[in-house]
Amino acid sequence: MAELQPDGTAGEQKYAAIAAAAAETLVGLDFDGTLSPIVEDPASARIHPDAAEVLIALASRVKALAIVTGRPAGQVVELGGLDAIADALGELGKELYVFGQYGNERWSGADRVVVGPPPPEGLAAFEAALPAVLSAHGAQDAYIEEKGLAVGVHTRRFPDPDGLAARLLPPLTELAGEHGLVIEPGKQVIEVRAPGMHKGHAISTLVEEVSPGAILFGGDDLGDVEAFEAVRAWGKATGSPTVLVYSHAGPDRGPLAGLADVEVAGPDGVLELLRELTDEARQG
Structure with missing residues (x-):
């Protein structure tokens, strides 16, 4: 077993x-x-x-x-x-x-x-600001998964996916908070969605x-x-x-x-x- x-x-x-x-x-x-x-x-x-x-x-x-x-x-x-x-x-x-x-x-x-x-308030504004934040941290090529009610930022394609995810977590958490959203970290992915x-x-x-x-x-x-x-x-x-x-x-x-x-x-x-x-x- x-x-x-x-x-x-x-x-x-x-x-x-x-x-x-x-x-x-x-x-x-x-x-x-x-x-x-x-x-x-x-x-x-x-x-x-x-x-x-x-x-x-x-x-x-x-x-x-x-x-x-x-x-x-x-x-x-x-x-x-x-x-x-x-x-x-x-x-x-x-x-x-x-x-x-x-x-x-x-x-x-x-x-x-x-x-x-419907999609949570703030999600569209978060998505609009996301490319600049990713670019500032060398992650402009991250795969962005749009889920309708959430957005996933995947780092699996990078040489150090876990390290990059760890570096992205603080700025994405801050950006999500500015738009009334929350972060859900996963395996080489950071998901942003509505709280609750x-x-x-x-x-x-x-x-x-x-x-x-x-x-x-x-x-x-x-x-x-x-x-x-x-x-x-x-x-x-x-x-x-x-x-x-x-x-x-x-x-x-x-x-x-x-x-x-x-x-x-x-x-x-x-x-x-x-x-x-x-x-x-x-x-x-």
Whole structure:
């Protein structure tokens, strides 16, 4: 099985409780770094080639399946081939939920329409001022990802992407603050968006709508911290089983290492774990 963190026995016990309660379990997953490998160009990201088969098999054994991502909901539906997965889930009598832009947008297999608010005030002015700030710090060639409700500044194409991201963080934080926006740092990306919405809110919405008896959530980066915290708080408040899965690829210990119950090696490891869960739920 996957490596268990931080205490192998505790993580194994939590996973066993989820497997036993699979029929009442909500499975929530991040997209980039969890279901899709991290790539240099975010526009070229695609869901893992085995993901559709694994997710459809899993959906037949759990209560609900959701993808909670920082990407726009419509974009992740396209990159993930989620319409086809939603069709297959519909045949099983299940629904696929997608929460995009940290919960600001949502889409479901039932209505196939992205619902979300208008762009935040200040975003257009931030974007207008952004090139000058990037140029002043030698990052004029950074890839700018426009998300409609947010803007991502990617440094993956540079020789020292982590170092450049660290240098850009203070000036971009200052610029965002001037326009009433907040910063969400990630792996070689700095995202600027409206305050007040994060993945923890998406978890709370799912709990209200799905009424699960257990939750498994998997993520890979800072944007998933609030989701991890929301799942853990819900588990403590209700006494229900929870498992937090850290999709980790690379030598650095990321921000989720100290929060996770189970650690796996990137999207390959995530899908391996979900296969195991499906098999053990079937046998149970």
